Amino acid sequence: MSNTIVLLLSFGPLAMVLAMIVAHGLGESKDAYTGEVTGRGVSSSTGTYGPTGHYTIHIRTDEGRELSIEVNGRTYQSLAVGDRVVKEEGRRWPERSE
Numbered sequence: 001m002s003n004t005i006v007l008l009l010s011f012g013p014l015a016m017v018l019a020m021i022v023a024h025g026l027g028e029s030k031d032a033y034t035g036e037v038t039g040r041g042v043s044s045s046t047g048t049y050g051p052t053g054h055y056t057i058h059i060r061t062d063e064g065r066e067l068s069i070e071v072n073g074r075t076y077q078s079l080a081v082g083d084r085v086v087k088e089e090g091r092r093w094p095e096r097s098e
Contacts (some may be wrong), residue, residue: 030089030090031087031089032087032088032089033059033061033062033063033065033067033086033087033094034061034062034084034085034086034087034097035059035060035061035062035065035067035084035085035094036059036060036082036083036084036085037057037058037059037079037080037081037082037083037085038058038059038060038066038081039057039058039081040055040056040057040058040076040079040080040081041055041056041058042054042055042056042076043056053073054070055070055071055072055073055075055076056068056069056070056071057069057071057075057076057079057094059085059094069093069094071093071094072093075093075094075095078095078096079094079096083096083097084096084097085097
C-alpha cells in the first residue's frame with residue numbers, strides 16, 4: 001500500500017505539469033489571425049548549458065490587437081518589420097503572407 005502512495009505522489013505532479021504544457025501548446029495552435037510585423041527583439045539568458053536566445057516578434061493584427069510572440073530562430077529570421085503575416089489555426093507560428 002505504501003508503495004502505491006509513493007508511486008502516486010511521484011508521478012502525480014509530473015502528470016499535471018505535462019498536462020499544463022500540452023494545454024498551453026494547444027491554446028497557441030487554435031489562435032488564427034492576419035496582421036503586420038511591427039517589431040522584433042532578441043534576448044538571451046545564460047543557464048547551466050550556456051547562453052539561450054529568446055526571439056520575439058511583435059504583431060499588430062488586422063483587428064487591432066497587439067501581440068508579442070516568442071518564436072523559434074527560423075521563424076524570427078524569416079520575418080522582418082513590415083511583413084504581412086498570417087497565423088492559421090493548428091499552426092504554431094505565423095508565416096509571411098504571400
